[in-house]
Amino acid sequence: MTKEPSRLSRALSDYPLIPLTLLLVVLVVALELLRPGIVNERWIANTIKFAIPLAMLAACQTLTMLTGGIDLSAGVAATVVAFVMATQVPVLGVPLAIAVSLIPAIAMGLLNGFGIAICRVHPLIMTLGTGLVATGCLQVYQRFVIASGSVVPESLAWLGTGRTLGLPNSLALFLPFAALILLAQRQTGFGRLLYAIGSNEGAARLSGVRTWQVYFTLYALSGVIAGITGLLYVGLIKAPSLSLVNPMLLPSVAAAVVGGTSIFGGRGGYGGTILGALILTVLGTLLTLVQIPEGARGVFFGLIILAVTAIYMRLTNQT
Amino acid sequence: MTQTLAKHGWTLGLAALFAALLILTKMIQPDFGLSGLDSLGRAALPFAFATAAMTVVVLAGGIDLSVASMMAVASVTGARLMDGATETEAVWIVGFVLVVGLCMGAINGALIVFTRVPDIVVTLSMLFVWEGTALLILQGPEGGCAVWLTNLILGGLTLPLLPEGLTNWLPKSVVLVIVVLGVIWVPIRRSKLGLSIYAVGSDPLAAYRSGVSLGQTRIIAYALAGLLAALGGLSLTMSTGIGEPIPGPYLMASVAAVVLGGVALTGGKGGLMGPIxxxxxxxLVRMDLTLLSVDPNVTTIIEGTIMVVVVMFGGLLALRGRIR
Amino acid sequence: MTQILPRSPLLNAQGVSKRFGAVAALKDASLSLAKGEIVALMGANGAGKSTLVKILTGALRHDNGQILIKGQDRRIGSPRAARRAGLVPVYQEPSLIPDLDVRDNLRLGDTPVEPFLHWVSELGLPDLRLDAMIGRLPLASLRILDLARAIAAEPDVLLLDEMTAALPADLVDRVLTVVRAQADAGRSVIYISHRFTEISTLCDRATVLRDGVTVGDLPIEPGIEERIVELMLGAGVASAAQSRPPKPRPAGQKPRLSVRGLAAGTKLTDVSFDLHAGEVLGVVALEGQGQDEVFDVLAGARKSLRGTVLVKGEPAHFAHPADAIAKGLTFVPGDRAHALLMQRSVRENIALPLLARLRNWGPIAMAAEGARVGAAIERLQIDTRAQGEVRRLSGGNQQKVTIARWVAKGVDTVLLFDPTRGIDVRTKRQIYDLVRDLADQGAAVLYYTSELAEIRLACDRAIVIFGGRVVDQIEASAASDAHLMRAAYGLTEKDRATEKDGATA
Known part of the structure; x- marks a missing residue:
């Protein structure tokens, strides 16, 4: 069971992004072979445009998974923020609407943090429950604002769909965001504590870490990230709805997992997740191009996620 | 006696809560009777089977996110095959669907055991796979269902030898759940297989050292979950008469019921009674809220809140116990 | 090298080897066992003991070599197969299912109930209920149940891995008696333990492993301990460390830590002691006398019921380990798995306490951290060849990391709970040296040990806890094993007096 890793697997577990990058390249090459000429500047911009919200929502999963948790309320939080923002713009104006809309996401995060840190509820259950409650609240909220209508601000539409010099504008939001997370996970005390709690919460406590502080901060942060994702996504889709971001929840978990973050905590990072989101997006295009029924696409999508994770875990000797 | 009470305290509490809710329902709606119970039973049917499926894997220390998708596969398989089939052929079809369920579950289990990928990840992937499979079988809600199957869950129970009044108040759907789950679970729970399922969920290393085959037990637990999910899918077809390829809200609901039912997500603790x-x-809460003409959206909030509050309260209680 | 070949080996393993990737865990291990014989399997950590045990019990497969059981070549694929071959192990950790009761656990392993109950009562637990939940039983009882279950299976070979590690001394005696009786009845026993006293009273022979090779096979006779230590360590290692000369304490100095009337949980009722700067205070107690609670309370991991704790003369209250650390009290738990981030690097493990406070959540000064961690690694002589993940280190190096963490943070008062449990002789001596070093530099050390000899090797003074109270205090240089043992059993004059008082009152 405790197998000593070979040199290759050690190298891979020291540089876990190499096989993922290779996989991404293989997928893109396969796409180009299948439909020559498809991989052009426009396609790349488009792929990035759709991968960014996924990668951002997957940041919620990555950060929480590092502590051995998960945030299944992230999709709902994103939806709530997008919907509240869009319905409040006619009343409050854009800046204030955005500020107000983030409040429910933070509240959800704090509720998650309370349940997980103080009541010791399993994150899967806690975030699931918070998501249910928030969905209900959103439906009730909708009844009250149905008259006022909704507006997606120009600025968000520009950010979500616009392009500058051939590159999607959303990169202006995403690049600093990703840089911040990548830096934070390795080079800040908070980032280290996420790994520490995920590896051994008791040991972290004995070393003087007040874990509740970390959990509250983490899940509130996850709520905020989900909220920002919601704002970006509604700018991309331009039509707020009651389940806007929800379908992206499970893919966001998949992106983090494919990217090599361990669901048991203490291992992985956001770099892999970004690649995971790109891989899933390219895979989606690939499966749409191959003319097979919708059902078969789902089957392949699931099998490929599983295969990638299995191979990757074997390569980096995680089993 | 006290030990039994401690062991089954949670379940007894739930039973008392259920009884109290029934009385409350009768107070809200004085003519609440068979038809009310009947619609309650039929509404609960797919949820009960989904929850039973989830319970078995959770007891074995796992989780199955693909329960709702497997239900969809079973539902469309049954509906498509039964479309135009005779009543006797339907018997074989039901058997076939159950075998399909068993196989789907066994595949989930085998993938978990042989790839060594965490169960959450495997069943998350299989969620897409089974969902896709269901869409391949039927593109939209269509198909048919044998009449005897539909009748199986319609109305009150009548037994040949007993006077109708004695049993008629009991909806057939509730009886079906109890009988089917009893027939499947009770012999297993009593056998060494049942012990092995609890052992694997409780402490895999100790189980292995006690001579339990971990892989085999896990695969069987997932296969059982597949079987129960197939029953859930069939019950969907029974109550609607058609097959529905899009998975319903059974994943979240079954996890909620498992937790409310006093089963520890870490495995090995709890039983099937509590979750059911x-x-x-x-x-019943949902039904009462509807009877009180509360906005159905508020119902969702209340359900979610009940779940959150109960798990938080349970968590705090467990914490208390540990400190003392 | 003396080789004694038993007349008719029941189990005979020759030239067993096992590689994990590039690392050879076993190169040429041999072990033979005659009917009715008790053989001690000895070796420092990393010598390949546990690999050999895993191979014999079916948890691993060997690459080369031969394992003959009753003359037949066997490859054992699983614990079940080992059982069929007549080989039943009792592992270091209990292998009973916590959420099942005793009866169901027996059914699971096909253990006959009657003989099991016989052995349980023979081993000193006559009141066991079959419907008791395993998860609610104390650790020591679980070890006994494990052993009874193994004996009830009527094995040819019993494999006992650190069987007595978590047992109170009275149960240890029972276990040794029963194991001896089993051998006399014709069963063979492979006995793994770090305790020389047990080995010299119980075993017939000792097989010594070093670096994956069997380097010795010697009969147990008086004075064999030094020879075994030499074999385990290899050539050129100094003999046992000398005991520490008593240390004069400046008069009128305020104690670093004062504990008065401390009570917690059900076991700890009334413990008081003073711990001075520059002092190593040993704690001696049988299993479960309240010493765990003392350490947990002082570490902030458990709430006290009564009593006061004074740090440098000021009352202190710890609601969380962070409070204790803020007051300079740092805790090294007995179980390394409770202290380490197994999948993280040595550096992250050692730097962890530096980042715990909210104000350190920001960017890390990487260079300064690296220097601090590097100094601690150097001081503890941690083998950093496999520093990417702590789980790849040997047990001794892991233990050093748990201590290095606090050395890097700066040591004030250290609470060491059995820091040498289950680690090899060489590392043990390094830890004694370190503890002295820390004390000489002004640290105060509270040192619980399950090995009585360590009181003289590492401590200045010792207190003995029995039944939740301090029953004896003694200078380490005057603490003979016999004296400590008597005290640990509560057989001191003072205690007899209080008992009498209690009877008359």
Whole structure:
């Protein structure tokens, strides 16, 4: 069971992004072979445009998974923020609407943090429950604002769909965001504590870490990230709805997992997740191009996620 | 005596809560009777089977996110095959669907055991796979269902030798759940297989050292979950008469019921009674709120809140116990 | 090298080897066992003991070599197969299912109930209920149940891995008696333990492993301990460390830590002691006398019921380990798995306490951290060849990391709970040296040990806890094993007096 890793697997577990990058390249090459000429500047911009919200929502999963948790309320939080923002713009104006809309996401995060840190509820259950409650609240909220209508601000539409010099504008939001997370996970005390709690919460406590502080901060942060994702996504889709971001929840978990973050905590990072989101997006295009029924696409999508994770875990000797 | 009470305290509490809710329902709606119970039973049916499926894997220390998708596969398989089939052929079709369920579950289990990928990840992937499979079988809600199957869950129970009044108040759907789950679970729970399932969920290393085959037990637990999910899918077809390829809200609901039912997500602790009771409690709450003409959206909030509050309260209680 | 070949080996393993990737865990291990014989399997950590045990019990497969059981070549694929071959192990950790009761656990392993109950009562637990939940039983009882279950299976070979590690001394005696009786009845026993006293009273022979090779096979006779230590360590290692000369304490100095009337949980009722700067205070107690609670309370991991704790003369209250650390009290738990981030690097493990406070959540000064961690690694002589993940280190190096963490943070008062449990002789001596070093530099050390000899090797003074109270205090240089043992059993004059008082009152 405790197998000593070979040199290759050690190298891979020291540089876990190499096989993922290779996989991404293989997928893109396969796409180009299948439909020559498809991989052009426009396609790349488009792929990035759709991968960014996924990668951002997957940041919620990555950060929480590092502590051995998960945030299944992230999709709902994103939806709530997008919907509240869009319905409040006619009343409050854009800046204030955005500020107000983030409040429910933070509240959800704090509720998650309370349940997980103080009541010791399993994150899967806690975030699931918070998501249910928030969905209900959103439906009730909708009844009250149905008259006022909704507006997606120009600025968000520009950010979500616009392009500058051939590159999607959303990169202006995403690049600093990703840089911040990548830096934070390795080079800040908070980032280290996420790994520490995920590896051994008791040991972290004995070393003087007040874990509740970390959990509250983490899940509130996850709520905020989900909220920002919601704002970006509604700018991309331009039509707020009651389940806007929800379908992206499970893919966001998949992106983090494919990217090599361990669901048991203490291992992985956001770099892999970004690649995971790109891989899933390219895979989606690939499966749409191959003319097979919708059902078969789902089957392949699931099998490929599983295969990638299995191979990757074997390569980096995680089993 | 006290030990039994301590062991089954949670379940007994749920049963008391259910009884109290029934009385409350009768107070809200004085003519609440068979038809009310009947619609409660039929609404609860797919949830009960989904929850039973989830319970078995959770007891074995796992989780199955693909329960709802497997239900969809079973539902469309049954509906498509039964479309135009005779009543006797339907018997074989039901058997076939159950075997399909067993196989789907066994595939989930085997993938978990042989790839060594965490169960959450495997069943998350299989969620897409089974969902896709269901869409391949039927593109939209269509198909048919044998009449005897539909009748199986319609109305009150009548037994040949007993006077109708004695049993008629009991909806057939509730009896079906109890009988089917009893027939499947009770012999297993009593056997060494049942012990092995609890052992694997409780402490895999100790189980292995006690001579339990971990892989085999896990695969069987997942296969059982597949079988129960197939029953859930069939019950969907029974109550609607058609097959539905899009998975319903059974994943979240079954996890909620498992937790409310006093089963530890870490595995090895709890039973099947609690979660099934929890399903009926949750359905009855929803029904009462509808009877009180509360906005159905508020109902969702209340359900979610009940779940969150109960798990938080349970968590705090467990914490208390540990400190003392 | 003396080789004694038993007349008719029941189990005979020759030239067993096992590689994990590039690392050879076993190169040429041999072990033979005659009917009715008790053989001690000895070796420092990393010598390949546990690999050999895993191979014999079916948890691993060997690459080369031969394992003959009753003359037949066997490859054992699983614990079940080992059982069929007549080989039943009792592992270091209990292998009973916590969420099942005793009866169901027996059914699971096909253990006959009657003989099991016989052995349980023979081993000193006559009141066991079959419907008791395993998860609610104390650790020591679980070890006994494990052993009884193994004996009830009527094995040819019993494999006992650190069987007595978590047992109170009275149960240890029972276990040794029963194991001896089993051998006399014709069963063979492979006995793994770090305790020389047990080995010299119980075993017939000792097989010594070093670096994956069997380097010795010697009969147990008086004075054999030094020879075994030499074999385990290899050539050129100094003999046992000398005991520490008593240390004069400046008069009128305020104690670093004062504990008065401390009570917690059900076991700890009334413990008081003073711990001075520059002092190593040993704690001696049988299993479960309240010493765990003392350490947990002082570490902030458990709430006290009564009593006061004074740090440098000021009352202190710890609601969380962070409070204790803020007051300079740092805790090294007995179980390394409770202290380490197994999948993280040595550096992250050692730097962890530096980042715990909210104000350190920001960017890390990487260079300064690296220097601090590097100094601690150097001081503890941690083998950093596999520093990417702590789980790849040997047990001794892991233990050093748990201590290095606090050395890097700066040591004020250290609470060491059995820091040498289950680690090899060489590392043990390094830890004694370190503890002295820390004390000489002004640290105060509270040192619980399950090995009585360590009181003289590492401590200045010792207190003995029995039944939740301090029953004896003694200078380490005057603490003979016999004296400590008597005290640990509560057989001191003072205690007899209080008992009498209690009877008359």
């Amino acid at each position: 009771l929890a399903v009926f409690v949750l359905r």
